[in-house]
Amino acid sequence: MIRQFLMNLLLSFIWVALTGSMYYSNFVFGFMLGFFILWIMNRNETDQRYFYRVPKIISFIFYFLLEMIKANLQVAYDVITPKYFFKPGVVRYPLNAKTEFEINLLSTFISLTPGTLILDISEDNKTIYIHVMYLNDPDEFVRNLKTGVERRLLEILR
Template sequence: MIKFFLMNLLLSFIWVALTGSMYYSNFIFGYLLGFGVLWVMNRDETDQRYFYRVPKIISFFFFFLFEMIKANIQVAYDVITPKYFFKPGIIRYPINAQTDFEINILSTFISLTPGTLIIDISDDRKAIYIHVMYLKDEEQFIRSLKTGVERKLLEILR
């Protein structure tokens, strides 16, 4: 998988050098063009993980960006209005992540969203304790994390 990523970066740099324009958009276009070339050339190989993970990573990036913008607007609205709408709470969130790396990445992405803060990880590494600024329904919050951030992140990592 690393081999394909490095070849894709090399193809991107070659594209930028051949076109002569050093812009991010040109580099991204070269990356996508190189991704397509590598995918066509390696369709018969057994290791296809790279070609499935890159679209999932891009999808996760836009999903997380949307969630972060939504949470920032909610916090900003609460700050600029005279009435406070937050209902803080601490929940025990059962996790499906198994390795330390998966737990660390998951807790980092949960903490990056405004309004949430990781307090602790249980000793058996089966749950994370989260302080939530806007906790209206605990079950709905857990369901949204399970089907959103955790599911998409574990699809990328596994």
């Protein structure tokens, strides 16, 4: 998988060198073109993990950016208006993530979202305690986190 990623980067840089324009959009186009070329060349190989993970990683990045923008807008609206809309609370979040790396990455992404803060991780690594600034329904918050960030992150890592 690392070999395919490095080959894809090499093909992207070759594309940039051949076109002679070092722009971000040109590099991204070269990366997509290299991804397509590698996919065609490796269709019959048994190890196809790279070709499944790259679209999932891109999808996760866009999903997380959208969630972060929504949370930022919610916090900004609450700061600008004279009335406070927040309802703080602490949520006990049961984990599907098993390894320390998965738990650490998940808690980092949760903390990056405005309005949430990781308070503690249980000793058995099965529960995270999260402080939420806008907590209307704890069950809905847990459900959204499970089906959103955690599910997508575990699909990439496993």
